[in-house]
Amino acid sequence: MNISYNWLKEYIDIDLEPKVLAEKLTDAGLEAVIVETLPEFFETIVVGHVISREQHPDADKLSVCMIDLGAGEAQQIICGAPNIAAGQNVPVATVGTRFPDGNAIKKAKLRGVESNGMVCSERELELSQDHSGIMVLDESAKPGTNMKSYLSGNDVSIELDLTPDRSDALGHLGIARDLAASLNLELKKPVFEVIESNTDTSSLISVELEDVQACPRYAARIVRGVTIGDSPSWIRQRLQSAGIRSINNVVDAANYVLMETGHPLHTFDLRYIEGEKIIVRKARDKEKITTLDGKERELDDSVLLICDGVKPVAVAGIMGGENSEVKGDTTDLLLESAYFDPIVVRRGAKKLQLATDASHRFERGTDPNGIPFALDRLASLIVELAGGEITQGMVDAYPSPIEPIVVTMRAARCNAILGTDISTVTMSGILNGLELFHTESEGLFQVSVPTFRPDITREIDLVEEIGRIHGYNNIPLPDHFRIANKINKKTPDQIREKIIDQLAAIGFNQIYGNGLMAVEEHPAVFGDEEALVLANPLSRDMASMRTSLLMGVAKVADYNIKRRQVDLKLFELGQVSTVDLNSETGARETSHLGIFISGDVRTKQWSSEAEPATIFHLKGFVSSIFADLFGKTINYKAIPHDLFSDTLEILMDEEQVGVLGSLKKIDQNLKGLSGIYTEIRIPENLGLDRRIHYQQVSVFPVVERDLSILIDSDVSYENVEETIRKNAGKSLVYSRLYDIYEGKSIASGKKSLTFRLVFQNQQRTLTEKEIDKDFQRILRGLEDAYKATLREAIL
Amino acid sequence: MSLFKKVDDLRSEFMQALASNPALSDLEQIRQNFLGRKGVINDLFKKIQEIEADRRGEFGGLINQLKLDIHDHIEARINEHRGEEKALSSVDVTLPGIQVERGTIHPIESTLRDFKQIFHRLGFSVAEGPEIETQWHNFDALNFPPEHPARDMQDTFFLKNDSVLRTHTSPVQIRLMLEEKPPIRSIMPGRVYRNEAIDAGHYCLFHQVEGLYVDEHVTMGELKATLELFCREYFGESVKLRFRPSFFPFTEPSSEMDVSCFLCGGQGCRVCKQTGWLEIGGCGMVDPNVFKSVNIDSEIYTGYAFGMGIERIAMMKYGITDIRLLFENDVRFLKQF
Numbered sequence A: 001m002n003i004s005y006n007w008l009k010e011y012i013d014i015d016l017e018p019k020v021l022a023e024k025l026t027d028a029g030l031e032a033v034i035v036e037t038l039p040e041f042f043e044t045i046v047v048g049h050v051i052s053r054e055q056h057p058d059a060d061k062l063s064v065c066m067i068d069l070g071a072g073e074a075q076q077i078i079c080g081a082p083n084i085a086a087g088q089n090v091p092v093a094t095v096g097t098r099f100p101d102g103n104a105i106k107k108a109k110l111r112g113v114e115s116n117g118m119v120c121s122e123r124e125l126e127l128s129q130d131h132s133g134i135m136v137l138d139e140s141a142k143p144g145t146n147m148k149s150y151l152s153g154n155d156v157s158i159e160l161d162l163t164p165d166r167s168d169a170l171g172h173l174g175i176a177r178d179l180a181a182s183l184n185l186e187l188k189k190p191v192f193e194v195i196e197s198n199t200d201t202s203s204l205i206s207v208e209l210e211d212v213q214a215c216p217r218y219a220a221r222i223v224r225g226v227t228i229g230d231s232p233s234w235i236r237q238r239l240q241s242a243g244i245r246s247i248n249n250v251v252d253a254a255n256y257v258l259m260e261t262g263h264p265l266h267t268f269d270l271r272y273i274e275g276e277k278i279i280v281r282k283a284r285d286k287e288k289i290t291t292l293d294g295k296e297r298e299l300d301d302s303v304l305l306i307c308d309g310v311k312p313v314a315v316a317g318i319m320g321g322e323n324s325e326v327k328g329d330t331t332d333l334l335l336e337s338a339y340f341d342p343i344v345v346r347r348g349a350k351k352l353q354l355a356t357d358a359s360h361r362f363e364r365g366t367d368p369n370g371i372p373f374a375l376d377r378l379a380s381l382i383v384e385l386a387g388g389e390i391t392q393g394m395v396d397a398y399p400s401p402i403e404p405i406v407v408t409m410r411a412a413r414c415n416a417i418l419g420t421d422i423s424t425v426t427m428s429g430i431l432n433g434l435e436l437f438h439t440e441s442e443g444l445f446q447v448s449v450p451t452f453r454p455d456i457t458r459e460i461d462l463v464e465e466i467g468r469i470h471g472y473n474n475i476p477l478p479d480h481f482r483i484a485n486k487i488n489k490k491t492p493d494q495i496r497e498k499i500i501d502q503l504a505a506i507g508f509n510q511i512y513g514n515g516l517m518a519v520e521e522h523p524a525v526f527g528d529e530e531a532l533v534l535a536n537p538l539s540r541d542m543a544s545m546r547t548s549l550l551m552g553v554a555k556v557a558d559y560n561i562k563r564r565q566v567d568l569k570l571f572e573l574g575q576v577s578t579v580d581l582n583s584e585t586g587a588r589e590t591s592h593l594g595i596f597i598s599g600d601v602r603t604k605q606w607s608s609e610a611e612p613a614t615i616f617h618l619k620g621f622v623s624s625i626f627a628d629l630f631g632k633t634i635n636y637k638a639i640p641h642d643l644f645s646d647t648l649e650i651l652m653d654e655e656q657v658g659v660l661g662s663l664k665k666i667d668q669n670l671k672g673l674s675g676i677y678t679e680i681r682i683p684e685n686l687g688l689d690r691r692i693h694y695q696q697v698s699v700f701p702v703v704e705r706d707l708s709i710l711i712d713s714d715v716s717y718e719n720v721e722e723t724i725r726k727n728a729g730k731s732l733v734y735s736r737l738y739d740i741y742e743g744k745s746i747a748s749g750k751k752s753l754t755f756r757l758v759f760q761n762q763q764r765t766l767t768e769k770e771i772d773k774d775f776q777r778i779l780r781g782l783e784d785a786y787k788a789t790l791r792e793a794i795l
Numbered sequence B: 001m002s003l004f005k006k007v008d009d010l011r012s013e014f015m016q017a018l019a020s021n022p023a024l025s026d027l028e029q030i031r032q033n034f035l036g037r038k039g040v041i042n043d044l045f046k047k048i049q050e051i052e053a054d055r056r057g058e059f060g061g062l063i064n065q066l067k068l069d070i071h072d073h074i075e076a077r078i079n080e081h082r083g084e085e086k087a088l089s090s091v092d093v094t095l096p097g098i099q100v101e102r103g104t105i106h107p108i109e110s111t112l113r114d115f116k117q118i119f120h121r122l123g124f125s126v127a128e129g130p131e132i133e134t135q136w137h138n139f140d141a142l143n144f145p146p147e148h149p150a151r152d153m154q155d156t157f158f159l160k161n162d163s164v165l166r167t168h169t170s171p172v173q174i175r176l177m178l179e180e181k182p183p184i185r186s187i188m189p190g191r192v193y194r195n196e197a198i199d200a201g202h203y204c205l206f207h208q209v210e211g212l213y214v215d216e217h218v219t220m221g222e223l224k225a226t227l228e229l230f231c232r233e234y235f236g237e238s239v240k241l242r243f244r245p246s247f248f249p250f251t252e253p254s255s256e257m258d259v260s261c262f263l264c265g266g267q268g269c270r271v272c273k274q275t276g277w278l279e280i281g282g283c284g285m286v287d288p289n290v291f292k293s294v295n296i297d298s299e300i301y302t303g304y305a306f307g308m309g310i311e312r313i314a315m316m317k318y319g320i321t322d323i324r325l326l327f328e329n330d331v332r333f334l335k336q337f
């Protein structure tokens, strides 16, 4: 909502620069910034006075005008509009103006005659759609005046970003009230007179409320004999600053009172109100009304209607009907000021998908007891602007008046919550400034909360008012903090941090992916995923929750590879979810770790060759994280898989936690993508109970032996390693495979495996004899199991 | 006796000469000075007659030892020099160092960690909750009435079963307060979703850190002090903080918090939209209705809560102007962190 600086000054004697004023409003909770309401190109648009107009010698439709632009000599300007005439004041785009569409005003010749500017229409100035002719300005306008100041009267427009609870601040008066309380100044309410004729209003119109719940109050007045015309410039300028376009004096008056009081009002042309009555009722199913915007709308009983004796004439609180609109020849008016239930207006506006200045305010709650003031103010302003006479009295249907509520506040409680030491006198002053009138005794406030503050219903709401007006920035800061005397348990986020650190330390880049994806894109990584589908997705691409990280990681990999970043080491650690009918949310959420490598894990350097990524690299990384970091037993088992070739199932403490393999085709759009991927479900309590027990380091020497065997090619490493381990005896610390060879110099169908065996004893130095014995036993084991033969032994 | 001392003096003199790290040619000169025929050691040796007879053997031994030591030291130094020469001639030491691939932590993660570290020090533990929430946890328990316009402020993703993708991390507060008795002092980081069109400033998801302290006698002053300390540690000591009254259904009083723009120092620039301030989050005192929904007596306990957007702050800190960069994961972007 935009407000006018000059307008605000009507209600409060402030001497603050607009910028300072905006800060004061912000400090009181009405977030304010100064804005330009007119586009930048207005800088070079000025008021011009047409001194003379002559026919262009070579063009029927063009006029050659001499225009006084205030400074210097009058300028010759060619104009094509039919309505231009000598004596007019008009907006002139001077040479140098650059319109948003790129059109720039230059010195030019039109059919041989020089032109030094352009006279503008309202459309060209983006003020309206009117392009029937040039815009004609007030006679009193001074040539040379910038159009910005002509339109706004040197006003400053302030944009407010209001929170939804502050319906009282949706008009200048309410804002001034907050300022008055903050700055300790007096609020000056508008003073006006309602001069009534002898005709009784109730003899001309009656009001029936069919649904008192939805419309607790409806008041009406009648003004007869008005003349519709333009508004004076002071109204137009204020409305301009408030971002409202001037239409005619009656509509402008209603908008003016709306922006003053925050109370929406409506004006009907009385000649179209049939049956001399207004009925407020729910719409019937499929009932139709054409609203002011020219659209025919079909309704149901969620919509409240204002009807006359025959037909609907407005959608209550949202928009008037076309059939009773005020027009150029309107003379008699019915003015409406009513209170509608916020929820009813909200539902109606939702149903019609229509948000208006009126519905915005009714939805947030207007003041049922402010109705007569707003109505009188409107009637009086209309007479001032458009003439006519106000009939006697207002018709006011208000069967059960809504009373102010009383809320109690303890001063001590208020200070205890804010951490302040505000005196009861100061509190009382703040409350009075906000028109929250009260009694106080021994620190106990009994506050009568006016109906324009529907947001205040509890003690805590009053505490906020005290804090807000006292100023949050004036609440003192304590010098010390208190820390809860309570153990902070180890949490899974600490474990995740360890995993992330570990991967980053060995060269991986962490990624953060989108948690939403297309329903048809879920890859079956584990095979048991059932995706949660959104009821209101943003797009097809993001219509469900990810069930695994694969698709997101693969897309990131593909994105990078297409940008020639081919050697990738990526990982993501994030939540995925699947359907779980047993959970209260219908979802089961798990932490997953996805790791992707492609290209070379080590690039070629002058000192070493490139090392292409293989599944064995990922196996190594996985084991290093989960076995070394968390002390888990990790096993792998070869399995077939639709998405991967060379697939392994990852078992942690005998339970399946992940898969690892080389990517096959996972999606039509990622056909060319190749790389190695693993995805692991992080067990919930992983590592939380991990305890490290120190193992004494043996002081006795380590003995190393290399074992090189020839064995059938189809015997797996796993089997060989197991045989070595089983036959080794207690002294073998570990065996490490460091060479595999197949090819020339070896019989076909055979391979050579070379292990380094490391022996050590905790209690003594091993003898050559003992090691020989172990070595021979290992060899025999391999001979017996797989007919392996010794190739060479480097002793 | 003075001749014995002279031996010691010569030894110190020699060690001093070596300490200046002499070049190869200087070493030769030192050798001549000490061990040459006309060198100082020979001179001293000639004076052996001045020593009493019974101590001449001792004196000779000392001088011999000194000669040997000097010889060894000089040889060692010469070898060092020769070795250096050899190394210099055979290896091109200007070759590049062998490249080590450093991994990177995502800027969202590292920003979050900085937050955690500061709040840890202030005695906050970490709590987490699900991304998919019941409407009760996400709205009702947090005092959002069913038809209140406040629900307009958050455009929510709904699942077909009526659960929602949480629109803030505040439902974790609810879970925490249902699980634990006060005092509760925790931060709650996590991913949240909003049904908004994606552009440079908005994404359909982002991350928040929420904080909650519930205890006896918790005040708004403490809330302000906690956040001010956090901001000064995170953004720098000179940063200023501003609290603006605001509205959230789950806190009362409610406030937004701004920090002075660290790009222009509060003078006004494009980033802070000429205001000199950058909004970093919301905060307030836990609304009594929230306490009611988790069965905590608001007459005994009070509490404060605050929330900040991690992306927003990471973007400010690193000068990132498009939020989509954070989720695009271009490695050329990631490797900068």
Ligand SMILES: [Zn+2]
Binding pocket: B261, B262, B263, B264, B265, B266, B267, B268, B269, B270, B271, B272, B273, B274, B276, B277
């Ligand atoms: Zn700035």
